[in-house]
Amino acid sequence: MASATSSPRRPSASAQSESSQSDRRTVSATQSRNPVSQRLSKVLGTNFDNEDTRQALRTLSDLYAIPRGKEVHIVVDDGDDELGQESFETPLPAPTIVLVESVPGESAARARKNLRRDMETQLAEGSRKFLQALGEVDAKLCELQINVAAMRSSCDEAETQLALTNESSKLLLERAGSLRDERQEVEDKKSIISLFLARFTLSEAEIDALTSREVPIGQRFFQAMDKTERIREDCRVLMAGEDGSTRAGLEIMASTSSHLEQGYEKILRYCSTEFRNLGRDSQLEVSPGIKEAILRLRKRPELLTEALTILSETRQATLLSSFIAALTRGGPSGYPRPIELHAHDPLRYVGDMLAWVHQAIAAEREFLESIFSLKSDGRMVGSVRNAPQSEEEDWMRELMDLAVGKLCVPLKLRVQQTVRSQESSIVSYKIANLLQFYLMTMRRTIGEQALLSSTLKEITDIAYRVFYDSIETQSLALARSRFDHDDPSLTPPHVILDHAQILREVMQVYQSSLLGDEDEDEINAGINQVLDIMIDPVVQMCITNSEEKAKLRPRWDGQVFILNCLCYLQGVLAAFDFTTQKQKDLQTILNKRAKVLTDEHRDSILRDAGLWEITEAIVHHAGEEPLSRIPAAQPADLQRSLKNFSAWLSGLEVVQSPRLSQLIIQKMHTRIHQDALARLAQTYRRICEEVKNPANRYEAAATLLGSERPFGQVHLLWQIFGLEEREREEESESEDDESDGDDSDGSGSGKEGSEE
Amino acid sequence: MPSNYYDSDATELVETYDFLMKYIVIGEAGTGKSCLLHHFTHNSFKDHSQHTIGVEFSSRTVRLGEKRIKLQLWDTAGQERFRSVTRSYYRGAAGAILVYDITNRESFINLSRWLADARTLASPNLVVVLVGNKSDREDDREVEWAEASRWAAENDVHFLEASSLTGENVEAPFLMAARAILLAIESGTLDPEKAGSGVSYGDRALRRVNSSSRLSFGSLSGSARRKGGAVKLKVKNWIPGSKCC
Ligand SMILES: Nc1nc2c(ncn2[C@@H]2O[C@H](COP(=O)(O)OP(=O)(O)OP(=O)(O)O)[C@@H](O)[C@H]2O)c(=O)[nH]1
């Protein structure tokens, strides 16, 4: 619906009425002077179209409205009703009035007629009602007044009461306030206490974790353990304060102590079960739970001991059965073959067993390192350990010792059997050296105190004893033997060659067993016993035996034979550096024997050269009598001797001696021969000196000497011998002796011997 | 604090493994066996290396794909005089690293003897990797790569050249052998359950955990592969999750 203002094309009703009013004003302006017209125009101009008028008319209309009811038949159409609005003279709707209009406008006419009366009646009626109403109001007001008064008094009373109450509640309030404060205080305390409890007591769940078998060892358990420990630590700190130990503190300590112990017991149970059920596997891996558990148990050494005892038992049994299996059964499919399969090869058998043990130790150590959460330092098993001795190291050493110790019995049994059943001394020696090697290795790996180390020491000693026994038996048997008296040869006999061969092999084994870090004394100490056993009796036997044979067989050259044997032995020794001491000893004997031969040879050369008698005469010449008067030194004898000598000088013997050429060492031959020649030269010089000596009364001494080669010229003789001229015999002889002791001559000749 | 020890990835902190394998390192004296091993376990060159006396033990855990393998390594002396000792350690080895010196022809010539020894004394499925060591000394080379490679092929062993000095290819032979052994297990020719195979399983319980927590292992092996860039070995034939685990 469009509003009037929003549709300018349709002028509003008020605009229309305004325009009609202005029209009327134009008319009135022309007749303004006439009062009647003025009045008229005023009446005419009166506009009833306003709200008040309408209201008045409506009131009237209501007054005379035709009442609508069932019993009343009103025959009025809607059009009449609208008209009726303008003709407000509709008869009053008095109940008495006949309501049906028989004639249109009848009621309006009646209304117009009775209006005043009706109004007055109405007014009177209204006033009466009003009075009546006011009267009622008056009565009510009187009543109200009474009530108000009553109320006031009650109020006063209440006020008094209130004041009273106020007074008394003030106390209450104060009390309530203090109670509230108290409550706050209590609440603070409570929260502090619950904090305290949370900090100083274990929750149900935590206690459960510690004590119940249902909760497995794991993070939850270990956290509960940590908390318990922390509580106790805190508690101890608190109790150490000024207040000293409190009851709460003591109680906390008591209850946590019980829980803690139960926790530790639980760890112990866990470890025990785990350790008992450790696989029968020799290759082990350790779960983190176990590692943690062992770390914890370190605070309870007695429990740790218990757990580790169980571990140790399992490991001992496991290792032992693995070892026996490896020995007798090998792998399930036969691979690797059982170690005992090679029992016929003693070195391999013993070596395999020891290597198995060594490898088991390595695995065991790795296992224990991980049990104790030790970081492997990358150190290799078998190499020297110089780690600080920690508690874990002690444990590990003990556990290793125990685990591996169990292997000692079967190991010892088998090694001993093998060692004892050896016939070859070389094999015995090899086994002994192998054992020695492992003894060193094990000592470095599991310590000197370990049972395995001492067992190995024992078996090693046994093996060495077996070896020494065998070479001793051999040497003694050799010493007791007699040379074949019918054998004319001067070279070392087979028995000695065989013996030397064994010695050589033993020394080779020894040499290869040296690790290179031993000092000289150690090296010598390791072989000296062998050399003593194998050399000394043989040397002795050689000498006595030969002398014996030489007596029975004078044509057999015992001296050369002895030297040949000794040189041969020396040659065997000379191939090894660690025999120097023995070589020296042997050399001394050799020198002694060589000297005997040298002396014999000098004499025999002197004889062969024809100077023996004259020399004897000179040597034994004493007293006043001149030499030329002594038999054998008389000029004619001297002349003969010198002639013989000259003849000898052109012979072969000057270069070499048939006897000495039997020596297997050419150098020795040369040396002895040259010694003899030197002495010959010196003897010749002496003869010359004596002959030239006027006291000896040789006539024409120079002619006598110059008649035969070398014509009294000693230096010429040295030249013929191809020797450096030596001064005096005695001195050179003693020098010789000394130099022989440490001279390379002997060993040099020995080396030649070894090459033969 | 010991409790740290036990957090969620504690299994990665501690050394766990799926397989344990025994290796021997053999070859002539002075070829650099000890140096090779030292570089493998310590990641550095071993100065002033002396002749090995008898045998020495060391170990290291390696990752191959998703598998963690603990290697027990036995370094043997090459000197003849220790032969009788070292031969006892061949027993039950799963892998052998056979080392020669590329600058020493003699050490190459003698390989047949070493190989024969190893084949008769170790486990029947012995995996052998031939290593031509001292590859850094190219100028003194006496054995050509091709010749050694041919020898390796003829004798059915793996082959590569390495330098314990520079570290080149030092890890590869060990991983190569491990891979071949794992393949043998996978194909059923090798059974770790059998003693003497030179291989055994890691802790069973852990293995169960591991197989259910593949992801964490996957990430581990991921980093291993990154780190292993220097390792000239491609782990591609190995299919994880097969029946061996
Ligand atoms: N240039 C070079 N030298 C090396 C290399 N590896 C080892 N060497 C040297 O070779 C020598 C011998 O090395 P080792 O590792 O002791 O030899 P080995 O094989 O263990 O010897 P044995 O223990 O006697 O069997 C040492 O002097 C090392 O320094 C290499 O890769 N390059």
Ligand SMILES: [Mg+2]
């Ligand atoms: Mg070495």
